[in-house]
Amino acid sequence: MSSILIKKATLEGIETDILIKDKRIEKIATEIDFIADKVINAKGKWVVPGFVNMHTHAAMTLMRGIGEDMHLIDWLENRIWPVEKKLDDEMVYWGSKLAALEMVKTGTTTFNDQYWKVPSSVKAIEEAGLRSVQPFVILDQMNTSLSSQIKNDCEELFQLSKGWSDLHTFAIGIHSPYSVTAEMIKWGSNFARERGLIVHIHLSETEWENNESLKKHGVSPTKYLEQLGVLGPEVVAAHSLWLNDNDIEILSKYDVKVVHNINSNLKIASGYKFRYNEMRDAGLTVTLGTDGCASSNNLDMLEAMKTAALVQKAWRGDPTSLPISELMNLATLNGGKSLGIKTGLIKEGWLADISLIDIDNYAFTPNINFLANLIYSANSSCIDTVICNGKVVMEGRKVLGEGEILENVNRLYKKLL
Amino acid sequence: MSSILIKKATLEGIETDILIKDKRIEKIATEIDFIADKVINAKGKWVVPGFVNMHTHAAMTLMRGIGEDMHLIDWLENRIWPVEKKLDDEMVYWGSKLAALEMVKTGTTTFNDQYWKVPSSVKAIEEAGLRSVQPFVILDQMNTSLSSQIKNDCEELFQLSKGWSDLHTFAIGIHSPYSVTAEMIKWGSNFARERGLIVHIHLSETEWENNESLKKHGVSPTKYLEQLGVLGPEVVAAHSLWLNDNDIEILSKYDVKVVHNINSNLKIASGYKFRYNEMRDAGLTVTLGTDGCASSNNLDMLEAMKTAALVQKAWRGDPTSLPISELMNLATLNGGKSLGIKTGLIKEGWLADISLIDIDNYAFTPNINFLANLIYSANSSCIDTVICNGKVVMEGRKVLGEGEILENVNRLYKKLL
Numbered sequence A, B: 001m002s003s004i005l006i007k008k009a010t011l012e013g014i015e016t017d018i019l020i021k022d023k024r025i026e027k028i029a030t031e032i033d034f035i036a037d038k039v040i041n042a043k044g045k046w047v048v049p050g051f052v053n054m055h056t057h058a059a060m061t062l063m064r065g066i067g068e069d070m071h072l073i074d075w076l077e078n079r080i081w082p083v084e085k086k087l088d089d090e091m092v093y094w095g096s097k098l099a100a101l102e103m104v105k106t107g108t109t110t111f112n113d114q115y116w117k118v119p120s121s122v123k124a125i126e127e128a129g130l131r132s133v134q135p136f137v138i139l140d141q142m143n144t145s146l147s148s149q150i151k152n153d154c155e156e157l158f159q160l161s162k163g164w165s166d167l168h169t170f171a172i173g174i175h176s177p178y179s180v181t182a183e184m185i186k187w188g189s190n191f192a193r194e195r196g197l198i199v200h201i202h203l204s205e206t207e208w209e210n211n212e213s214l215k216k217h218g219v220s221p222t223k224y225l226e227q228l229g230v231l232g233p234e235v236v237a238a239h240s241l242w243l244n245d246n247d248i249e250i251l252s253k254y255d256v257k258v259v260h261n262i263n264s265n266l267k268i269a270s271g272y273k274f275r276y277n278e279m280r281d282a283g284l285t286v287t288l289g290t291d292g293c294a295s296s297n298n299l300d301m302l303e304a305m306k307t308a309a310l311v312q313k314a315w316r317g318d319p320t321s322l323p324i325s326e327l328m329n330l331a332t333l334n335g336g337k338s339l340g341i342k343t344g345l346i347k348e349g350w351l352a353d354i355s356l357i358d359i360d361n362y363a364f365t366p367n368i369n370f371l372a373n374l375i376y377s378a379n380s381s382c383i384d385t386v387i388c389n390g391k392v393v394m395e396g397r398k399v400l401g402e403g404e405i406l407e408n409v410n411r412l413y414k415k416l417l
Helices: A058-063 A072-084 A089-105 A118-128 A144-161 A182-195 A207-217 A221-228 A245-253 A262-267 A276-281 A301-316 A324-331 A333-339 A370-377 A402-415 B058-063 B072-084 B089-105 B118-128 B144-161 B182-195 B207-217 B221-228 B245-253 B262-267 B276-281 B301-316 B324-331 B333-339 B370-377 B402-415
Strands: A003-011 A014-021 A024-029 A038-041 A045-049 A051-056 A108-113 A131-138 A168-174 A199-203 A235-239 A257-260 A285-288 A354-358 A383-388 A391-394 B003-011 B014-021 B024-029 B038-041 B045-049 B051-056 B108-113 B131-138 B168-174 B199-203 B235-239 B257-260 B285-288 B354-358 B383-388 B391-394
Touching (some): A051 A333, A058 A089, A058 A402, A089 A383, A108 A383, A118 A131, A118 A168, A131 A182, A144 A168, A207 A221, A324 A333, B051 B235, B051 B285, B051 B333, B089 B108, B118 B131, B131 B182, B144 B168, B144 B182, B245 B276, B262 B301, B276 B285, B285 B324, B301 B324
Parallel strands (some): A131 A168, A235 A257, B051 B108, B108 B131, B168 B199, B199 B235, B257 B285
Antiparallel strands (some): A045 A354
16 A cells, blocks of 8 residues: 655645555644655645546647637637547547646646547546546437437446546536437436436536527526436536526525636636626535636636636625635535545545645745635646645656657647648 | 847747847847857747736735735725835835746736835846836825925935936826826826826726716716826826726827736726727727736736736627737737837847747647747746846746745735734
8 A cells, every 4th residue: 555645744824744545645643653655845835635627628638729719609610620520539648648737737636527539538547647537428419310329339438437447437428408409418317327427517608508498498408407307416517607596596406516617708708707606605516617728728727716716706896705715615625525526625534636835936925825825826837746546646846758748749739730 | 248149939930049239139030140148049939028017016016915805995994004004115125026026937027116115116126137117106195285295205206216227217106086186196297298207097997986086076087187188198097997988089089008907907806897999999009917916916917918818808708809919919019119118029129028938838738829828828937038128037937036035025024914
C-alpha cells in the first residue's frame, strides 16, 4: 500500500501534516511520524481540495481556438460539425491527453465528461491519473431509426466499462431534451436507474431551447423532463441557465444537481443571469464546470470561479452575492456530492485529491485573505503540486510526458482544418 | 547607447529579428547582423506590445484582499478609509513596488496611476523600470476652504516632476465630478491645458453618481463637465459605465478617452453594460484598465481583456461583439494614443515596450489561433520576458528584488489592519 506524507502544509491557516495511504487521506495532525514511500515538504504551501469540473467535453481541447467570436449556428455548422466528422480514436486520445494535462496544471482532479469515442478518452485520462465520469452519449437528433443501434452501443460500452480502473465511473449522457427523442430519454434514464448511474444532460442552455420546448411540448424543458419521469438525484443538469421559479422548484423537488458553465455561456452569448441565489435558497446542489475548449477555450476552474462570482454580483447588483466562502464548495465538495464520489474535502477518510498552492509570489501578497488571493488575484500557475487518488500527478508544476502531448496535438489538429 | 537584439521572435506569425537601440525599436527584419549589448534568443516565442493599464491606483496593491464581497459604502467606510489614514510614504513605496512587480509579471509596461504620495510611487516605479503617468489628485470633497492648499500642493508636485526621468509623465487627477467643486475642476483643467497635461477623472462609475448629478445639476456627469468647459482630448475618463447616447456623443465630440474597468465594475456590482459598440462606432478611443487591487484584486490586463470580451458578448447577446482583433488595441495602442506616448505597437521608431510570450505549453496548444490562445486560454504566466523603454525588466519570469518586495509588503500590511 503506497503512502505519501505531506509535511507542514497550511490547511485553513494552520500548519499541519497530512498522511495519505493508498488512495485516501489517512490522518491529519500537527506532527505525523511515519516512514512513508514519499515525503513532500509543503512548508509555506497551502492545501486545497482538487477541483471537480462538472461539465466538459475533454477531447474537444484538440479544437481550442478553432472558431472565435462567432454566432452559435455558424460556429456549429461551419466549424465544429465538419471537424467532428474527421475525428478518429487517435485524435480523441491525444485531445483527452491534452485536456488531462491542462486539468492537472490547473488543479482539477475529477471531471464529468461528455464526448464520443469514450475508450480512447478513458485510456488517456487513466494514464494522466485523473478521476472521471465517462458517459455513453445518447444523441439521436429525433431519428427513431437509430434507437436499437444506440441501445446496443450503450450496453456494449457499459460492459466494457467494467474493465475500467476505480478512477472512472460509467454514466449515461443524454445530450438534451431537444435533441433526443422522448423514447430514448426515458430509456437512458431507466438504464441509469437500474444500474445506479449518473445521468448527464444539457438543460436550458439557451432561450431558443426554452422557446422550442414551449412550442413543441407546451412546457419548459425542465417541466418536460419531469413529465417524462426522468428527474432524480442522479441527474446532473449542465448550464441550467434559463430557469424560471417553477423550474427551480421542480429541480429542487427531485434533488437534481446543476452545473454553472459561466465562461461558455458568456462567450457564446447564451446568457448570464444564472440564478445562483434562488437555486441555493431552494436547496439545490450547485456546481461549476468549464464546458469544452472549442467553446470556452480552457479548462481552468479557478478562472471559472472568479468569473462566476463577478458576473453573479454584477447582474444582481449585489457584491455580497456568491461570496468566496461559497465558491470553493461549488468547485469542489458540491461536485463530489453530485457524482457520489468522496472528493472535495481535505478530511480523514476522504479521497486524497489535493492541490498544494504556492503563495510565495505577488498574487498572494499581502497574505491577508488566502481564498480571496486564490480566487480573485492569482491564476492557476500558483498550483504547485497535485495529488489524485493518492498519487502525485504533478510536482513543482512538472508533469510527465508534457512535451510529447503538445507535439502530438500540434501534429494532429492540422488534419482537422 | 545600449542595444538589445531579439533573435527569431514570432511577430504576427512571422519569424523575425528585432533590434532595440536606446529606448526605441530601431529595426525589424528577417535577419539582423549587429553586435548588440544583449542578445535574446526568442526562437518559438511570440512578441506582443507591452500592455497599457489605463486606470489603476498602484499603491493600493498593498490592500489586496482587505475587504471582500462587500457593499461599496460599507467597504469604503469600514475598510478603505480607515486604512488610508494610516498610509505613510514607506507603505506607498512598497505598495507601488508590489504593483510594479505584478505589472512586470503580467506584461504591463505603461500605466495611468491615480493615488497619493506620488513621489514615493515614482521612486518605486522608476526602480522597476516601468513607464507611468502620475497625477496630482484633486479631491476636495466640496470643501472650498481647501482650494488654496490644493493649488499650492499641485504646483509643488508639478515643479518636483521636472526632476523625474522620461519614464514618468506628470498629470492632473480630478477625482470625480461629484467629489470636487466646480471651481477646482476648472482650475485643474486649466492647469493641465496650460501645460499640455493629461487629465485623469472617474466618470459615471455608478448609477448613484448619475442620479446625484441629475439632482444637483439637472444633467448627467458628462454634460456637467461639458458645461464646465473641461472636456477635451486630454481627458481620460475612467469607468464611463453609465453613459447614455447623448453622453457618448458629447465625449466623442471632444475626443475624450475612455477606460473600461470591467473587473472592478463587476466585483463592486457597479454595473456591466459598458457600451463598447456605441463608443467605438462614435469614434471614441476605448482603453482598458484594472482599477486598484483593493477593489479588483489584481492588475492583470490579460484577464481584463478576456472578461471585457466575454461580458460584452453576453450582455449584448452577440458573440461577435468585442472580437479579439479589437481587444488587443484596447489594451495597447489605444492606451498609448490616449496618453500621448508612442507605445503599443511593435514597429520601427516606436518605444521598445515589448513582451515575449512562451507558447510551449498547454494553453497555446493546438497553435491554431495565437491571439485566441493568449486572451481566451492562457493566463499571464505565459509572459516570459518583458522589455520596457529598451531595458529588460523581466527575463525567464525572473524579476530582480522580488523576494524583498514580498517580505516588506507582508511586514507592512499588518500595520494597516
